[in-house]
Amino acid sequence: MSRSAHPAGPRYADVLPEGHYTAPPADLNALDPKVWPLTAARSATGAVSVGGLGLAELAEEFGTALFVLDEDDFRTRCRAWRDAFGPDADVFYAGKAFLSRAVVRWLTEEGLNLDVCSGGELSIALAGGMPPERIALHGNNKSSAELHQAIEAGVGRIVVDSFQEIVRVARIAERLGRRQPVQLRVTVGVEAHTHEFIATAHEDQKFGLALAGGQAAEAVRRVLKLDSLELVGIHSHIGSQIFDTSGFEVAAHRVVGLLAEIRDEHGVELPEIDLGGGLGIAYTSEDDPSDPHTIAKSLREIVDRECRGARLAVPRLSVEPGRAIVGPSACTVYEVGTVKELPGLRTYVSVDGGMSDNVRTALYDAEYSVSLVSRASDAEPMLSRVVGKHCESGDIVVRDAFLPADVAPGDLLAVPATGAYCRSMANNYNHALRPPVVAVRGGEARVIIRRETEEDLLRLDVG
Numbered sequence: 001m002s003r004s005a006h007p008a009g010p011r012y013a014d015v016l017p018e019g020h021y022t023a024p025p026a027d028l029n030a031l032d033p034k035v036w037p038l039t040a041a042r043s044a045t046g047a048v049s050v051g052g053l054g055l056a057e058l059a060e061e062f063g064t065a066l067f068v069l070d071e072d073d074f075r076t077r078c079r080a081w082r083d084a085f086g087p088d089a090d091v092f093y094a095g096k097a098f099l100s101r102a103v104v105r106w107l108t109e110e111g112l113n114l115d116v117c118s119g120g121e122l123s124i125a126l127a128g129g130m131p132p133e134r135i136a137l138h139g140n141n142k143s144s145a146e147l148h149q150a151i152e153a154g155v156g157r158i159v160v161d162s163f164q165e166i167v168r169v170a171r172i173a174e175r176l177g178r179r180q181p182v183q184l185r186v187t188v189g190v191e192a193h194t195h196e197f198i199a200t201a202h203e204d205q206k207f208g209l210a211l212a213g214g215q216a217a218e219a220v221r222r223v224l225k226l227d228s229l230e231l232v233g234i235h236s237h238i239g240s241q242i243f244d245t246s247g248f249e250v251a252a253h254r255v256v257g258l259l260a261e262i263r264d265e266h267g268v269e270l271p272e273i274d275l276g277g278g279l280g281i282a283y284t285s286e287d288d289p290s291d292p293h294t295i296a297k298s299l300r301e302i303v304d305r306e307c308r309g310a311r312l313a314v315p316r317l318s319v320e321p322g323r324a325i326v327g328p329s330a331c332t333v334y335e336v337g338t339v340k341e342l343p344g345l346r347t348y349v350s351v352d353g354g355m356s357d358n359v360r361t362a363l364y365d366a367e368y369s370v371s372l373v374s375r376a377s378d379a380e381p382m383l384s385r386v387v388g389k390h391c392e393s394g395d396i397v398v399r400d401a402f403l404p405a406d407v408a409p410g411d412l413l414a415v416p417a418t419g420a421y422c423r424s425m426a427n428n429y430n431h432a433l434r435p436p437v438v439a440v441r442g443g444e445a446r447v448i449i450r451r452e453t454e455e456d457l458l459r460l461d462v463g
């Protein structure tokens with residue numbers, strides 16, 4: 001999605017679209033720490049390990065396609081975000097990126113909170129032991145059943161998204177005899193520089209209530225009139241895979257502007273603002289994301305400055321990174337099945353997965369890198385396209401990749417940075433069986449999501 005052009009490479013310029021790699025990397029065996037999990041390493045024998053375990057051994061034991069999740073990497077990133085924001089702020093991990101009970105336990109232990117956006121995610125969060133007061137519920141069309149489930153469980157905040165929902169939440173809270181803390185999701189009117197499908201703060205879209213035109217201010221009036229709701233703050237999420245903080249700057253400016261209006265109109269200063277998630281990660285060596293400390297410092301400065309300008313006490317800040325925590329923590333291991341050379345074009349390398357375990361390439365034109373991980377190779381770089389086994393030509397895992405020219409059936413490839421929005425968006429197209437997620441740490445492997453089986457498929461097909 002973010003891509004700067006390489007210097008033109010005459011050999012490949014005719015087959016690679018503008019802006020894509022035009023030159024192979026210097027060393028095909030190198031593992032760029034920007035995209036690989038923290039503990040990934042290539043051993044003297046040439047095979048790659050994560051968490052102290054060879055990916056080939058893991059593939060042997062658990063089969064392919066396989067998600068390998070590096071627990072140390074995940075926990076280290078949680079801590080980095082927690083430490084960067086400090087005790088006066090809250091970090092809510094966005095569960096939509098990837099959620100399982102094991103992950104919920106890690107988050108709880110590392111002091112993060114959790115953002116969920118469906119009854120399913122809420123159930124996993126509660127079953128994993130996240131204290132309900134540390135859970136936030138999101139969504140533009142939460143059902144009454146989901147709202148009931150959340151309020152009854154005692155979630156710390158519901159982010160209300162529409163006029164109808166204000167009434168719905170209030171009624172259910174009243175019925176349950178609760179006063180439910182809510183934040184109001186606002187649309188700040190920022191054009192985030194990212195793929196259209198994952199930009200969420202321009203006005204023409206389904207999320208939130210617009211600041212422009214006064215819908216957000218009207219929603220505040222309505223919430224403040226309802227005894228069963230406690231308005232604790234304003235929420236903004238501008239989009240995903242964003243690399244610079246200028247969009248957050250505009251968002252903070254406008255959100256703080258609303259807080260000042262609320263103070264002037266209602267005489268109340270809301271205690272919280274949430275600037276959402278969306279911080280980008282490196283999918284290839286070309287991407288250059290900021291570290292959590294730089295992001296935290298910049299967001300804090302923006303909020304402090306805006307509040308000083310509006311003469312407001314600085315509210316408690318929260319953020320909701322999903323991809324920036326789990327994205328780089330996992331890689332997907334595939335086995336090569338067929339290698340098809342198209343003379344003058346490229347070589348198609350087919351693997352035993354595809355758009356059912358990573359739909360991001362087909363959906364957003366996402367870019368990934370890929371490495372041969374079962375062995376090292378000194379062969380020449382070969383312009384390749386790594387494709388899946390599904391029945392359509394858009395089933396691409398890595399559009400433009402350089403692999404060693406001796407790559408052959410039986411080799412294992414791994415695509416790094418697949419921790420976010422891959423397993424969580426996995427599907428059963430062609431009745432594919434969704435791959436397992438194996439957590440690795442200190443030489444131990446643990447299946448945290450098992451592989452789907454044909455019995456699972458047949459159990460759903462009730463005839």
Ligand code: LLP
Nearest residue numbers: 094237240241277278279320321322323421
């Ligand atoms: N908070 C809210 C309210 C969100 O809607 C999202 C993502 C996040 C936080 C976390 O965003 P992150 O930090 O993970 O970028 N399937 C797409 C991404 C959709 C994100 C939807 N909302 C993808 O694969 O890129």
